[in-house]
Amino acid sequence: RLGTFLLWGVFVINLAEFYFLQSWLPTVLHSLSYPSAFVVWATAVSTIGGMVAGLLMGPLMDRIGPYMILSALYLFGGISMLAISVALGATHWILVFAVFCGGFCISGGQKGVVALGSIFYPAGLRAAGVAWAYGVGRLGGAGGTYLAGVLYAANWAPDAIFRVAAAPAVGAAIFVGIMGLRYSGGRALEPSAVVRNIR
Numbered sequence: 001r002l003g004t005f006l007l008w009g010v011f012v013i014n015l016a017e018f019y020f021l022q023s024w025l026p027t028v029l030h031s032l033s034y035p036s037a038f039v040v041w042a043t044a045v046s047t048i049g050g051m052v053a054g055l056l057m058g059p060l061m062d063r064i065g066p067y068m069i070l071s072a073l074y075l076f077g078g079i080s081m082l083a084i085s086v087a088l089g090a091t092h093w094i095l096v097f098a099v100f101c102g103g104f105c106i107s108g109g110q111k112g113v114v115a116l117g118s119i120f121y122p123a124g125l126r127a128a129g130v131a132w133a134y135g136v137g138r139l140g141g142a143g144g145t146y147l148a149g150v151l152y153a154a155n156w157a158p159d160a161i162f163r164v165a166a167a168p169a170v171g172a173a174i175f176v177g178i179m180g181l182r183y184s185g186g187r188a189l190e191p192s193a194v195v196r197n198i199r
Contacts, residue, residue, distance in 0.1 A: 003120060003183055004129070006175045010074075010113050011137030013172040016144025017077065017106045020165055021046055024148045025099065028088070028158040038092060045096055046103030053108020058115065066116045067180025070109060071173045077105030078169035085162035106169070116176075120183065 025046065029039045053073070061069045080102040087098040114130060121129035151161050 012140030015137040016140035020144040049100040049103030050107020071176040074173035078166040081166035085159040
């Protein structure tokens with residue numbers, strides 16, 4: 001139960017951060033009078049960062065361990081959000097690099113946490129466990145974009161909104177770290193044992 005709730009929390013946070021980055025970054029950059037071509041390029045770079053992370057994180061998770069890698073990835077995701085808040089007033093290439101790092105950590109983290117869910121649950125619960133995590137995580141996807149809209153409508157400065165977005169990513173790192181402390185031994189629960197615990 002503990003691992004499931006922690007995993008749900010990570011999915012909620014990760015999807016909130018992901019959709020915030022994808023939905024609000026173009027609006028923020030446009031409001032700061034960046035050229036339209038640059039806005040499109042910067043938004044695409046966050047997706048490219050996630051693709052690069054997907055290629056690199058799998059082998060690292062196999063070699064070092066999924067909990068340690070994902071926890072570090074989310075921690076750097078929070079740092080990247082802070083970096084974006086600072087880079088909004090910097091030169092274009094610094095902002096692009098910060099956005100790439102944010103996409104690498106947030107979008108890449110989403111790919112990694114799906115893989116974590118698939119190895120966290122035994123085969124008999126794998127499909128249901130990951131599907132439930134995705135379903136609950138969609139609440140974060142909707143809530144993250146809504147909260148950003150509320151802050152934006154309340155005339156919060158763009159850099160302040162990104163600073164707020166850094167905190168949940170650190171929370172996801174803590175959740176994964178707790179899972180690692182509890183479950184990194186590699187002993188998978190049998191489906192019957194999980195059912196007994198739920199009862």
